Amino acid sequence: MTPINIPEWQSLVRHYSDLKYVSMREQFALESDRVHDFSIKSGDLLLDYSKNRVTRETMSKLVALAESVDMTDWIERMFTGEAINNTENRAVLHTALRNRGNSPVMVDGEDVMPLINAVLKQMKDFCNSVHSGQWLGFTDKKITDIVNIGIGGSDLGPAMICDALEPYGIDGMSVHFVSNVDGTDLSTSLEKLNPETTLFVVASKTFTTQETLTNAESARAWFLKAGAQQDVAKHFVAVSTNAEAVAAFGIDTANMFEIWDWVGGRYSLWSAIGLPIALYAGMDNFERLLDGGHEMDNHFRTQPLAENMPVIMGLLGVWYINFFGSATQAIVPYDHSLARFPNHMQQLDMESNGKVTNREGQRLSYKTGPVIWGTPGTNGQHAYFQLIHQGTQLIPVDFVLPVNSHYPDLDHQSILLANGLAQSEALMKGKNAEEVREELVKEGYEGKELEGLLPHKVFPGNRPSNTLLFPKLTPEMLGQLVALYEHKVFVQGTIWNINSFDQWGVELGKQLAKAILPDIQNSGKVAVHDSSTTNLIKLIRELRLK
């Protein structure tokens, strides 16, 4: 299936040529009910998508496109455990991990809910014993520090959630995330820690990831400078699908928390990969996160496409990427504790939809996933917003705005919110030449000086954004937000007819790194590479101190 050939896509191509010069500013002036028509609520979460380059006609054409690719059917296929990850012949069931209704979810004739519930129970018991002090370190001291060793999906999601749940952190418990194989990451984390009170969670779906295993081995060596081999069991637990490799590493499989091949790495924070979250913020709060994810799942599965938040966000993305030619999408949370939210979204989206081949293995002739990036507001305003306002590229922005802070004593929230709203208003409205002229005249400019400055102060405007507004960043809300973006990615993958759940594109680099490693470590003849790589290897050998 090639979406660009279907009539609904072609109709959007024609519609785009009519609409590309329509100004949102004028639309707002003419349409008093624009906000009402272009917003959706799911529980306490509001999506205001009125500041987009769309009309009612655009939205109905986009929804028709979603219908034409059988979106509702695909959603159901995912939820019911069909092997929609066709290149790995796997189901895609992160939604089952947060299936709080506990209705059966079948994979190959087996209901996976009992498996999921058993691991949740194991996590709960483990967290209780660590928090109560029943589980003690090798010198009978309470665990105070959790170090998660993992990378990609086994790091970014849980790290982002732990940051965001800082107000819910259990007293006396700290959490650290080590991902990079650069020794700086592990060394600087261990520097501050006491092996007697540190618990390592080695998190790797495959338990073959070079970076994670290298860091885990070095962490164990660090631990063994203080403790003995038999003490390792009290300080190392694992999360994985691969019991054999966990045992081979020396972790007691009784202390292993299982995940399954139908949980994609970047979708795994809801599984035992979320163990550091539960250890840090408590199992209750982890379950509240699952509840939020489940609420969004229900919305996604039951709401009509035109009132379905992930569907609408996904379609708007397609509108900009495939019709306006946007290459990137900024996600800007106006909440400092969501600093790592864009990083998690980056892996989620780019590893899922960074594809050039369709489900049937044919090379694509249209664009797929955008570059996802962002940092918290207001910091971004003083860094890259210049380009979003006046640069030559169209960069849609998602503003993520909690109304209330967890730190209300400092009366900063109104300023933060005012800035977030001001950015989206400025992007939409811009500032035209007459307005700039009026301002400059008021400021006392005239003549050549005024004419010279004027064009630089014009803002083109008509730049799209979504606003996601909610009362407060609770665990439930965080769950809703992450699930919203997961489903948005799936919606876009479905429109583009790609498999959003494999990631073959990361394999080549891994293979080549393995081949280059001996050339870096040894002094013999360098294996055959391209001349640039060979030259760089030789230079590295010369420059290395040991």
Ligand code: F6P
């Ligand atoms: O290299 C990409 C990747 O496979 C991601 O998809 C995954 O999240 C990450 O590596 C870590 O993998 P693992 O959990 O198996 O160590």
